[in-house]
Amino acid sequence: MTYEELMKEYQYIPIEELSLPASLKGLYLDGDIYIDNKLKTDREKRCVLAEEIGHYFKTIGNIIDTRKVENMKQEIIARNWAYEKLCPLSSIVQAYDKGVSGRFELAEYLNVTEEFLLEAVEHYKAKYGTCYKIDKHLIYFEPCLAVLKMF
Structure with missing residues (x-):
């Protein structure tokens, strides 16, 4: 968008x-x-x-x-x-599923600044703690943003 x-x-x-x-x-x-x-x-x-x-x-x-x-x-x-x-969590998972990696690529994919993305991650970390489960994925907010697919 x-x-x-x-x-x-x-x-x-x-x-x-x-x-x-x-x-x-x-x-x-x-x-x-x-x-x-x-x-x-x-x-x-x-x-x-x-x-x-x-x-x-x-x-x-x-x-x-x-x-x-x-x-x-x-x-x-x-x-x-x-x-x-x-920066909805569903879009972060979608980016992961499409092979997007690194904060620069993710910011580009979401069409936001890197600073905004980092602040969004901090917001989610404050809201959910160190990780959050969405569908069949775990999103880790620290030590750095990472998405893992669960089997």
């Missing part, structure tokens, strides 16, 4: 690209999503957009002040939504 396809899937949400301050890559404000037009790659835009869509669905109020604990919690909730949207 590309950045444009993600936008189309959520076409009922007003999404606009514009110049944002250097500290912001994206912003969710009053039902609208803004993506920084200085982002260079489709992958980076897609990751940022997914997080902002997570805010649309999962957060409330003005949470820009990240010094407040309750705002950071809402930020994490939106990010976790984005990780599960763009």
